[in-house]
Amino acid sequence: MxxxxxxxxxxxxxxxxxxxxxxxxxxxxxxxxxxxxxxxxxxxxxxxxxxxxxxxxxxxxxxxxxxxxxxxxxxxxxxxxxxxxxxxxxxxxxxxxxxxxxxxxxxxxxxxxxxxxxxxxxxxxxxxxxxxxxxxxxxxxxxxxxxxxxxxxxxxxxxxxxxxxxxxxxxxxxxxxxxxxxxxxxxxxxxxxxxxxxxxxxxxxxxxxxxxxxxxxxxxxxxxxQGGLVEVEKKNVKKAKVLYDAIDASGGFYRCPVEKSVRSLMNVPFTLEKSELEGEFVKEAAKEGMVQLKGHRSVGGMRASIYNAMPLAGVEKLVAFMKEFQQKHG
Amino acid sequence: MxxxxxxxxxxxxxxxxxxxxxxxxxxxxxxxxxxxxxxxxxxxxxxxxxxxxxxxxxxxxxxxxxxxxxxxxxxxxxxxxxxxxxxxxxxxxxxxxxxxxxxxxxxxxxxxxxxxxxxxxxxxxxxxxxxxxxxxxxxxxxxxxxxxxxxxxxxxxxxxxxxxxxxxxxxxxxxxxxxxxxxxxxxxxxxxxxxxxxxxxxxxxxxxxxxxxxxxxxxxxxxxxQGGLVEVEKKNVKKAKVLYDAIDASGGFYRCPVEKSVRSLMNVPFTLEKSELEGEFVKEAAKEGMVQLKGHRSVGGMRASIYNAMPLAGVEKLVAFMKEFQQKHG
The missing domain is CATH 3.40.640.10 (Type I PLP-dependent aspartate aminotransferase-like (Major domain))
Structure with a gap:
């Protein structure tokens, strides 16, 4: 049953x-x-x-x-x-x-x-x-x-x-x-x-x-x-750091509008300096199997939701894609 | 996904x-x-x-x-x-x-x-x-x-x-x-x-x-x-008839308290004339793989819920068990 x-x-x-x-x-x-x-x-x-x-x-x-x-x-x-x-x-x-x-x-x-x-x-x-x-x-x-x-x-x-x-x-x-x-x-x-x-x-x-x-x-x-929430938090901190670091190291190509001290470990919103490329970004990412990256309809831009179930490798894949996309369009 | x-x-x-x-x-x-x-x-x-x-x-x-x-x-x-x-x-x-x-x-x-x-x-x-x-x-x-x-x-x-x-x-x-x-x-x-x-x-x-x-x-x-709800109803009518007929033909060993004209096709409550056997009935039925037959805690007795997903064979199995149980305890 x-x-x-x-x-x-x-x-x-x-x-x-x-x-x-x-x-x-x-x-x-x-x-x-x-x-x-x-x-x-x-x-x-x-x-x-x-x-x-x-x-x-x-x-x-x-x-x-x-x-x-x-x-x-x-x-x-x-x-x-x-x-x-x-x-x-x-x-x-x-x-x-x-x-x-x-x-x-x-x-x-x-x-x-x-x-x-x-x-x-x-x-x-x-x-x-x-x-x-x-x-x-x-x-x-x-x-x-x-x-x-x-x-x-x-x-x-x-x-x-x-x-x-x-x-x-x-x-x-x-x-x-x-x-x-x-x-x-x-x-x-x-x-x-x-x-x-x-x-x-x-x-x-x-x-x-x-x-x-x-x-x-x-x-x-x-x-x-997994060792309880102390261990879960460590993983989430690491995942978020990889993504925020990539955004902050992009020389302004990517931007996260949120004040550094209160940036979420779960939801990472970011925009492109060349906002006209955002549609292209979402489309190309989807081709690589990374979906649901479009920001909420009320704010636009992009948003990566990296909840517990998202592995570090998933974030690393996104970051690699972001670097590639920047090289192509930067 | x-x-x-x-x-x-x-x-x-x-x-x-x-x-x-x-x-x-x-x-x-x-x-x-x-x-x-x-x-x-x-x-x-x-x-x-x-x-x-x-x-x-x-x-x-x-x-x-x-x-x-x-x-x-x-x-x-x-x-x-x-x-x-x-x-x-x-x-x-x-x-x-x-x-x-x-x-x-x-x-x-x-x-x-x-x-x-x-x-x-x-x-x-x-x-x-x-x-x-x-x-x-x-x-x-x-x-x-x-x-x-x-x-x-x-x-x-x-x-x-x-x-x-x-x-x-x-x-x-x-x-x-x-x-x-x-x-x-x-x-x-x-x-x-x-x-x-x-x-x-x-x-x-x-x-x-x-x-x-x-x-x-x-x-x-x-x-x-399945042919829509007309066909679904036919199956439900047949299933319910098999069960109500068995109850009514038990010579009072089983009883359904509900007025015949408004008996549910979905939920069939019944009691045993010898109510002291009801626990035994539920236990033996469970051994045969028929569970959730106990009546709601507020009314007692038994209740067979024969929703759409219950096949006719399931009802026939219950009826066969009921006859056997009556032979043993009647």
């Missing part, structure tokens, strides 16, 4: 989801103070679920908007609380992050929200700001750098992530939520967005995305077998 | 989801008056999404509660409109359906909601009541009999179904919604529950459950190749 055919309440699938949770707890050293939920609907669903679960409608919330995803989270929160953008990277086209000292946090805010890695803009937090609100609550969307490096979960009230970048197929969303934050959802919260329902039912309130959770479990096993 | 690795905005996946939608439109003869959405979160998410999308908070809505799922849909709707149970099968332990003439519909209701097939109780609508509310709106949860037989979609405002019973793996929810019902969601609607967002973006507003949608597409192809 395939995992796709199992009853989600049978002991076979129960042991699959329990093992997945337990391996993820090992990987991220998640304490028993936190619930680990396997949900559906992507980070976008959490943009609503978080304020619905932990805010009253009149609560202030601080948002750092460092890219498109942070902006979407902020806009969705407008429906359920009083969010304030305390810093935005928009005027710099989302190529930087704030210095933490200068963040004008609201002492009365319910929480501080950040997007740990902006997939489209390639901006990544290397460290995290201390939440200076009344309960010291920091919440992070880690969709695109989840399990790419160690994280001190205890610094966060909630960490959430769509699985599809580093840990599984699309259709699974992982929410790590401090247990004391569970159980006070607003009355208008759809049952499927209520953390208490899912925590009380071990993510089995209704039929979960069984096959996707099974795949996530296999990935967690593999990451542990 | 696997479907799991594709960008959901790449032309490869676009052609997969478009083909899936177009094949489903053929199967159910869905007109262009309807949008077909591939979503996440199961029918349970739709229990909230439907009133959020098409009701004002003060709107009355009529519910026929023919089992657990209809009851859950009603309870969730309490958050977003004024639902009324106009008929409940609870006092008969959900073994019957109402006669349509006697349904006390509210002329001012926004819609009439039914669950076309109650998975747990094995009660299935063979025909559908005419909605006598102001806009003639009938809405059905078809999660557990979707694509098991032809349906005249034009009789419904919305049909919705979790994919995992007949058409794909868990994690995909299909919503067929008349286009004029889209675009008036309540302000508190999470963006992921707003039909307009998904219809405007062809179900690609955020990353969809790509692999699950791909699998659904393969199933739709297969159902068309």
């Amino acid at each position: 395939s995992v796709m055919e199992m009853s989600h309440r049978g002991k076979e699938f129960m042991s699959i989801i329990q093992k997945a949770e337990s391996d993820l707890r090992k990987l991220l050293e998640i304490s028993e103070d936190y619930a680990v939920l396997f949900l559906q609907g992507g980070a976008t669903t959490q943009f609503a679920a978080i304020p619905l679960n932990i805010c009253k409608p009149q609560d202030d919330v601080d948002f750092v908007v460092s890219g498109s995803w942070g902006d979407k989270a902020y806009k969705e929160a407008l429906k359920y609380c009083k969010p304030n953008v305390i810093w935005s990277g928009k005027s710099n086209k989302y190529t930087a992050l704030p210095s933490f000292e200068n963040l004008d946090q609201n002492a009365n805010a319910r929480y501080l929200h950040i997007c740990a890695n902006e997939t489209i803009h390639g901006v990544e937090f290397k460290d995290y700001p201390e939440a200076k609100n009344k309960d010291g609550l920091l919440i992070a969307d880690m969709s695109s750098n989840f399990c790419s490096k160690p994280v001190d979960v205890s610094k966060f009230g909630i960490i959430y992530a769509g699985a599809q970048k580093n840990v599984g197929p699309s259709g699974v969303t992982i929410v790590i939520v401090r247990k004391d934050l569970i159980g006070n959802a607003q009355e208008i919260t759809p049952v499927m967005l209520d953390y208490k329902i899912h925590a009380d039912n071990n993510s089995l309130y209704n039929t979960p995305p069984c096959y996707g959770i099974y795949m996530c479990g296999l990935v967690f096993e593999d990451l542990l077998a | 696997s479907v799991m690795e594709m960008s959901h905005r790449g032309k490869e996946f676009m052609s997969i989801i478009q083909k899936a939608e177009s094949d489903l439109r053929k199967l159910l003869e869905i007109s262009e008056d309807y949008a077909v959405l591939f979503l996440q979160g199961g029918a349970t998410t739709q229990f909230a999404a439907i009133p959020l999308n098409i009701c004002k908070p003060q709107d009355d809505v009529d519910f026929v509660v023919s089992g657990s799922w209809g009851d859950k849909a009603y309870k969730e709707a309490l958050k977003y409109c004024k639902p009324n149970v106009i008929w409940s099968g609870k006092s008969n332990k959900y073994t019957a359906l109402p006669s349509f003439e006697n349904l006390d519909q509210n002329a001012n209701a926004r819609y009439l909601h039914i669950c076309a097939n109650e998975t747990i109780h094995g009660v299935e609508f063979k025909d559908y009541p005419e909605a006598k509310n102001k806009d003639g709106l009938l809405i059905a949860d078809m999660s557990s009999n979707f694509c098991s037989k032809p349906v005249d979609v034009s009789k419904f405002g919305i049909i919705y179904a979790g994919a995992q019973k007949n058409v794909g793996p868990s994690g995909v929810t299909i919503v067929i919604v008349r286009k004029d019902l889209i675009g008036n969601a309540q302000e508190i609607t999470p963006v992921m529950l707003d039909y307009k967002i998904h219809a405007d973006n062809n179900s690609l507003y955020n990353t969809p459950p790509c692999y699950g949608i791909y699998m659904c597409g393969l199933v739709f192809e297969d159902l068309l190749a």
